[in-house]
Amino acid sequence: MIQDAFGLIFTGEANPYMRDLTLSRAVAAVPFGGRYRVIDFVLSDFVNSGIRNVGIITQKNYHSLMDHLGTGKEWDLNRKREGLFLLPPFSTKDNTGVYRGDIDAYHSIMQYVRHSNQKYLILSGSHTIFNTTFEKILAQHKETGADITIMYNEDASFDPEEQNRDLRLLFDEDGMRVKELEWYPRYPRSNFRSCEIMIIDKALFEDLVEESYSRGGIDFVRDILLTHVHELNIMGWRYDGYVARIDSVNTFFRHSMELLNAPEAHDLYNREHPIYTKVKDEISAKYGEHADVHNVVMADGCKVDGTVENSVLFRGVTVERGAVVKNSIIMQGSKIRAGAKLDHVILDKGVTVTEGRMLNGFEGLPLVFRKNLTV
Amino acid sequence: MIQDAFGLIFTGEANPYMRDLTLSRAVAAVPFGGRYRVIDFVLSDFVNSGIRNVGIITQKNYHSLMDHLGTGKEWDLNRKREGLFLLPPFSTKDNTGVYRGDIDAYHSIMQYVRHSNQKYLILSGSHTIFNTTFEKILAQHKETGADITIMYNEDASFDPEEQNRDLRLLFDEDGMRVKELEWYPRYPRSNFRSCEIMIIDKALFEDLVEESYSRGGIDFVRDILLTHVHELNIMGWRYDGYVARIDSVNTFFRHSMELLNAPEAHDLYNREHPIYTKVKDEISAKYGEHADVHNVVMADGCKVDGTVENSVLFRGVTVERGAVVKNSIIMQGSKIRAGAKLDHVILDKGVTVTEGRMLNGFEGLPLVFRKNLTV
């Protein structure tokens, strides 16, 4: 268990590629995997590593996140000292309430960083999902004496239309020291992609941020890492487990489907490292007389009396008799009325699909229906 | 214990008459009485009445309040269902993040009102301090079948320069039904002043607010009560206990001094109805060899080795040897160094008065030193 590091999660604004899924929430608050939000994974990674001090930098649209995280009880982070700190944008004289970039945000919460008792800072983004603990990367960071250690994995996928905080690492011969970085590359020369996890000494972090802030720096990667890549001793730590990057509706859909079909995705449901999330006190899922369900991940509280195939059903979804749901992701509380037919569809929370309605998306182009819609 | 009412506390913005005391906080968050914030009193009144569902409408500058209230643990309001709801200004498309008036605010949190399970709404402001429970006013409200019942007391003080949400009630002959209201009167005809507590049926509240909002109404008192005073059945409920209105630096100072000299002010420290506040885990106050302390209210964590008279010391104040503090209010964590002399002074949190410094305010004109200043 890690005693000498604390965590800081930067939750950005909506991502345009996420379309209606981030209409009223940050990517961190997007539901994933049947009962979780995207942020649950990295937050549980922190908790499962023994880290008891985690700050979450929120921006506009943070209410959904605030509601989800609450007091941090579910993560056992509702502590008297330390625990979970929500760091919403301050509206003070210095600040208009919206950050220009992450350096802005880090600058404005530097007091929290300074007051934290731990030596090492684990900096995290909030659109990358994996289930691990940070003991090994921290141990490597200490052994190598690196200034910054970046967790990365090998990921050959690339779509220039859907890049989101795409940072790639090029190593020197020993394969560990980073000699070059690519940020939103048009023609990537590396498949080693940052998992949005960086370990850095807290004093160095403060130095780098404050120095850059004073010169108008905006983006931590662009204005600090890229600028100083040759002066800083940046190392990589390779992670070989399953990594899902929620960059766009398409990647969201693809990674959701991998929960059904790609055995390596079951990493995320690893029992040794449970993923904590907000408890809803739902009852067991109920299958009716006419239920016909195959290859499905389904959360508690669902009521199914129709056909469901190759789909992910979040909590409290109703599928009435005669309805057919295929290759779809149905979020919390949505209702599929009798006789409706869905294929390649993403329903956000609380959507109602009326009787007999047909909704068809396509491979690579799933249809998204926004929260609380009735179709 | 009240089962069928819920509470809604409107915390407004800074009050200009409060000068530097509301520089970075709402009036609700102003420290009062040695260890409390202004809002602790009305919030404890709710809790001591058995009310378990309380919403707090916050505006800009709500971080100090949020930090103080936390999860509501101290008020036993950290409940799974109901409990304490912080309702910060939403930045959604409808709304720019700042309320024009309380009707705006009520409109934007109407979902919370609708979802509350109780029939009656107890509406409260946040600059009036008293220690009571609401059983009797609610019982009267039910018995009389009033539309709205306003808690008031008799208060002859009046200063046109320091009016803050000054609402006065004029009754018809029976002395209970309100026949006229005065709002910021220039020449008040009544000494019966609203204590910022109103009981109203939640359905009526919704009607009145939504109707007024749709016609551009801004202020609940002006645009609803004053407009409808003849149509609505508005009753008064007289409270005879101690009431402190924190309208200005002067009233703040005067009411603080009453804790020392006016026996009726001891109402506020009534043991039967404890006032809950954020716990700080301070140790007992420590008196040194040279301490000379008379007529003082002092919280835990103070260290006193000087002279203190007719003063209120908040938690963790240090008064060094040879320092003299008279007729003053010293907030949390302030330090009075050796030999300094203070009279009629208000030190906000964390002020340091350097060695030998003399600071003199006057009766009716106390000097205020803002947070974290070194003088």
Add this chain to the structure above:
Amino acid sequence: MKKRIVCMLLAGGQGSRLGVLTSSMAKPAVPFGGKFRIIDFPLSNCVNSEIDTVGVLTQYRPLALNAYLGTGQHWDLDRNNGGVFVLPPYMTEHDGRWYSGTANAIWQNRSFVDQYDPDYVLILSGDHIYKMNYTKMLRFHIDHKAAATIAVLKVPMEEAHRFGIMNTDETGKIVSFEEKPKQPKSNNASMGIYIFDWKKLRDYMERDDADEKSENDFGKNIIPNMLNAGEKMVAYPFEGYWKDVGTIQSLWEANMDMLGDPPLLDLDDPSWRIYTRNPVMAPHYVSKEARIKNSLVTEGCVVRGEVEHTVLFCGAKLEEGGKVFDSVVFPGSKIGRNSIVHKAIIGENATIGDNVLIGEPPKEGEVIDNRLTGDIALIGNDVTIPDGTVIPRGAVVTQETLSQFVNGGTNA
């Protein structure tokens, strides 16, 4: 600090009739309805009735119950003043005694109740499944100015002989009480739910404690004594689902009651949530080959076989080719490939191997001790059933009795 009412929950002992299922926990911690434990029902009823102080009286494995209840947060019972406390019979320097009866359990813990100086005390049993608003019952108690109020349920006349029967006059006043009468005069069955004026109850318990012949039981001693003394006692009529789950058969039946459409008791009622300690598990997974009908399936389950009219608790696993009918599968149990389970209760963390048959008709000449179970096969907690075993209907399988089935077992 003073409370108007305090609840004392008689969580009871080991539950010998449910013995195989209570090897690691007291009876109230027996799983129910896919996600719950029996004790979740009275606790949730308390919280929903705004009763925030509950003493749980248990003689059996208080540590495990303590660990389950934790700070009480899952039931919203982590209160600054009040909350939920497990109260085992503790030793004092001078003595210590096993709770000799239901009334004695309360008597031994009178100082717990006295701390809150309550006007009323609510006494509950820990092995009933129902939803009830105790505040309404309290209002009834107060309105009737009663010394004691007992909740009653109309049962079919022909079953009345199995219950404690309260005979009332037309105003609801109890005029006489008969425990399991052969010739019942009415069908108002006591539900084991009492509200007493605390001071009055304290007096009667004190006298009862001094009476060496007493069994220190509410039904046998306290209530008859109060009636004889002419105290005003009233029956509070309850309507709705209520089931004593103290036997294997009633436990199985009550689980099956949750499978109806609509179920006999709606567990998914937003106005009356049943709270529980939610396990931290992934959503359940249903494979391509699976087939599920008329069943409850809970998070953490993996279903690769066929499930019908069955309750699967969290983390239960069914492998390919396995079939489960009319059964209750407790948390963490695994059922192997091509095994068939029919009308059974599978205990917690049991492991059923491959090609096992459970609930088969007995073979010729085979004699099964099914006094506890009727025709329900019962597999104990943590039992491992080897591949190919045949377990006849009504059999009780524990680590101890397992050998008799394994040796005789043949692969179907």
Add this chain to the structure above:
Amino acid sequence: MKKRIVCMLLAGGQGSRLGVLTSSMAKPAVPFGGKFRIIDFPLSNCVNSEIDTVGVLTQYRPLALNAYLGTGQHWDLDRNNGGVFVLPPYMTEHDGRWYSGTANAIWQNRSFVDQYDPDYVLILSGDHIYKMNYTKMLRFHIDHKAAATIAVLKVPMEEAHRFGIMNTDETGKIVSFEEKPKQPKSNNASMGIYIFDWKKLRDYMERDDADEKSENDFGKNIIPNMLNAGEKMVAYPFEGYWKDVGTIQSLWEANMDMLGDPPLLDLDDPSWRIYTRNPVMAPHYVSKEARIKNSLVTEGCVVRGEVEHTVLFCGAKLEEGGKVFDSVVFPGSKIGRNSIVHKAIIGENATIGDNVLIGEPPKEGEVIDNRLTGDIALIGNDVTIPDGTVIPRGAVVTQETLSQFVNGGTNA
């Protein structure tokens, strides 16, 4: 869920030497230092050392201790997994026994520890005042690959005979152990703080439990047995303030230690907070006539008289003309007009009338039983002293012994 280390806190019994002060609570709940109770120290040390699972073993009034600890939130011990649990000796169907010794108390609760499957167990006493980082001690234990590590403090050689003395070689390995030796070989006194490998301790406790001659005590049995068996046991040297407050005199002294400038133990240390259940009380009030020097005064106090070199706990009241010197006044006690209290401990919620003199030299011929107190006058919890009573120094006043002072008392 697995924990690396679990703490078992021996909160002990009624504390007969502090008897008068423990009429409603166990010894660890005795007030200390103005705001605290003794148990706050080991609990806060645990939390500050990142140990989040604590079993509190007590034989005496577990309910009151339970109520004090609540959900553990005041010590930040309201955890989803772990937290603080009161463990009284409970009855089982077959038996139940009073903890026969410190080791037996742990042994009876082994299943509590086993729930967390810890590698190590930390054993603490509940009646010591000190601040200590147990994580450092654990690191020492691990680094030394020890089976047991015992914290030791260097005491003055002339006092060593009052302690358990650990004789070590130059590497810190314990070579022998003597309980209160007449001729101490060293001055490494055991602080009653042990870390054991849980599996190893479990083995030794099991064997010890089977040994009918054993007193089931750590100091007398377990530690000597482990030493004899050649287990590697090391002494962890502690430096700093540490005080056993198991006697009236040491309790008084330790309170006085907090009045120094600087105090012998800094209770106001942001890096090592001592947590407690904060009473909900107003700030203290000092009247125009009051005079206070060299004292601790706590919220809820009202002081209208003279206070010097004294600790006033929350809610204590001193009326006009009253004087208190060199004393400890526990929560909720009242001292009337013109009463004088000198070198005394006033128990919780005691009421001292007007014109009372406490701590006076005994009158000629008066014989005071002061074996427990030396020259400290001791007023029990909840005792009411009538106006004009004279209580000599060293006297112990309880409701029972009060009459002997009241009758003989004269107004000064």
